[in-house]
Amino acid sequence: MTPRISRKTRITGTALAAAGLLAAGITVGTAGASTTQTGEKSALPIKLSASHRAELLRDAGATKAQTAKELGLGAQEKLVVKDVIKDADGTTHTRYDRTYAGLPVLGGDLIVHTAKGGAVKSTTKATDKSVKPPSTTAKIAPTAAAKSAQGTATKTISAKGADAQTPTKVVWAASGNPVLAYDTVVKGVKKDGTPSRLHVITDANSGKKLFQYDEIRTGKGESQYSGSVELGTEKDGNKFTLTDGERGGHRTTNLENSENGEGKSFMDDDDAWGTGKPDDPQTAAVDAAYGAGVTWDYYKNVHGRSGIKGDGKGASSRVHYGDSYVNAFWDDSCFCMTYGDGEGNKKPLTSLDVAAHEMSHGVTSATANLEYSGESGGLNEATSDIFGTSAEFYAKNDKDPGDYLIGEKIDINGDGSPLRYMDKPSKDGNSLDFWKEGAGDVDVHYSSGIGNHFFYLLSEGSGPKEIGGVKYDSPTADGSKVEGIGRDKAEKIWFKALTAYMTSTTDYKGAREATVKAATDLYGADSAELKGVGAAWTGVAVK
Structure with a gap:
């Protein structure tokens, strides 16, 4: 098998005649590099290599029991390491999720801020309440919670084909006093064709709905590009594919108007992509790949973050979702961006601001995980x-x-x-x-x-x-x-x-x-x- 070769490809001439957000001659990875002022250097996050980040996560995992004890958490509470950031002055910010008696605690996340010498400087908590629900035995059956959640999805978001999954028992601590609850995921499709995975949180003792949010983060945009850009591609045999080896292996694939699956890899004989017209499937792919590249470089060069999760791994972009779908969305479950082709399949929603907006939902999910409600x-x-x-x-x-x-x-x-x-x-x-x-x-x-x-x-x-x-x-x-x-x-x-x-x-x-x-x-x-x-x-x- 011929080895894959990472390369940068310049799309020139009329290849992006319809690309209004792309400047001629832009080189992804060099534009917009910021100059850090001396006064802010010590508190800025450093660029962690994948191995350094993994080492910090392992260290935090090895000491999480001691950390929980030092924080005064109860005997049934355990910490789960989620993310870590290190500042130039040696301060480390370690983010944890929490469990109680083996159950996930929603709203129990916290951040421990540790000085260079290892002393805890402070702690930031999602809740200051003591995480100790009265009981871990539910009075409401899971089937009842699932039925209620399915009704919620049908009523509140008009989800077609709403299908409630088996509820997961959790501790709800995001508001009020922590209580035992069910987290039911209801899969469906909204009226506009956007997939939905609605989480409905139900009190496991009273059956009352406590909260709801959708995993799918949505937004809108349009691509009208012109000029030439450089893309990261790789050679696969005697063809080229839109895989960016310099940015974590980010892939751009073609859903071919379907609403499921990973999509088909884009392949090209001469490594010259797109015509600038929406009827060429490659044009939307070029825009999506460019947007992903700029977003990667922005986070890396401005904020020192390598990839959406900070682990150096690329996401993926899927274009040509559905039929005349006027939207784009980020989905954590596939770690991917998905773009529709707009009205009449003539206006792909693959502009740079859409790409950066949607992929930033992934950054938020990997860090603060702000509840989407x-x-x-x-x-x-x-x-x-x-x-x-x-x-x-x-x-x-x-x-x-x-x-x-x-x-x-x-x-x-x-x-x-x-x-x-x-x-x-x-x-x-x-x-x-x-x-x-x-x-x-x-x-x-x-x-x-x-x-x-x-x-x-x-x-x-x-x-x-x-x-x-x-x-x-x-x-x-x-x-x-x-x-x-x-x-x-x-x-x-x-x-x-x-x-x-x-x-x-x-x-x-x-x-x-x-x-x-x-x-x-x-x-x-x-x-x-x-x-x-x-x-x-x-x-x-x-x-």
């Missing part, structure tokens, strides 16, 4: 918008300069307007500019406006201004003036807050606390950056 769900979506926007700026694409508009190339509204605005989210007619009571009851794609607005204010400040040819005018809840600290610093603060201080249950007040800690670590307790964080949160009514 309530205020934490809004923060989950805001995180993807924030890093999708940051990756777009990172690419330095002359054909589509970075901006604070989400999905500006889609034209879903038919009038050229974007899906979301970060400077004043309410301009889309649905999103929240400011926090208010009941914000957690708003759809997560709209409550995300609070986090998006915070990031814009922190980056650029309030009031009217023009950035890169785009006019913005950002208000504040109390009419105060906010001075921006710059996007480069703002994105580093958000990333550190997400990976070191946010947990599954973090709400907007908790996000303020997390970003305050992150800014203090990076820039100091008396820094202008820390004051900027406080002013920006006050500007969106989060106090």
Whole structure:
């Protein structure tokens, strides 16, 4: 068998004539590299090799029983190591999930912050409640919980073919006092064709529904690219395939309008991909592969994170999902991005901002794992918008300069307007500019406006201004003036807050606390950056 050879392929000429977000001559991996300032170096995460990360995880696993004891956890509580980040000054942030009597504790995750010498500096917990449910014996039968969950899926998301799986017994600790519960996964398909794996959490003693969230994270976008880009490909025999060996072996495959499976590998004879027209299946694949490459490089070069999980392994991208499917989504179960072809199968949703947004859901899942419901769900979506926007700026694409508009190339509204605005989210007619009571009851794609607005204010400040040819005018809840600290610093603060201080249950007040800690670590307790964080949160009514 001929060995696979990793290579970079330049797609030139008319190969991407319809690719509006791709700049001619862009080389994935070199654009947008940031310069770290001396004052923030010690608190920034270092780039961990796969072997170094594995070693840190093994060390944490070997001492998890002692760690649990030092934290004062009960005899039936055990820690499960999930992730680890190490700062330049030697501080280690180790993230754990928790079990009780062998049962997963939902909302029991915590982060232990350890100094270079091994002393515990502090601990961040998703719940401060004692995890000790009255009993681990359920009064409600699993079949009853499954039936109730299936009814919930049919009613709340109109899932077609809803099929409840066997419930898993868990301890629910994400809200209120910890109780024994069932976690039932209901598989189905939403009206728009998006697959659904709805988790319904049911009290195992009363049968009351406690919570629900969907594993599938969705978003919208459109690709209208032009120019030439470089792609990572490999030679397989006498053909080439869209496998990027330099980025963890990321694969781009063709679902050929099906809604299941891994998809078929794209193969090409001459390593020249796409025609720039949507009727060529390779064009969407080129866009998807490019977006994945930029996103990988953004996280690695800006934040020191190698791959979505930080383990150096690439995800995969599946294009041509369904028939005229107007959406794209991230799925943890297959560790993959999936793109539809849009209206009439002529507008593949494979733009760079969509790719970065959706794959950032994977980063969130691998770190804070913000629950995809309530205020934490809004923060989950805001995180993807924030890093999708940051990756777009990172690419330095002359054909589509970075901006604070989400999905500006889609034209879903038919009038050229974007899906979301970060400077004043309410301009889309649905999103929240400011926090208010009941914000957690708003759809997560709209409550995300609070986090998006915070990031814009922190980056650029309030009031009217023009950035890169785009006019913005950002208000504040109390009419105060906010001075921006710059996007480069703002994105580093958000990333550190997400990976070191946010947990599954973090709400907007908790996000303020997390970003305050992150800014203090990076820039100091008396820094202008820390004051900027406080002013920006006050500007969106989060106090």
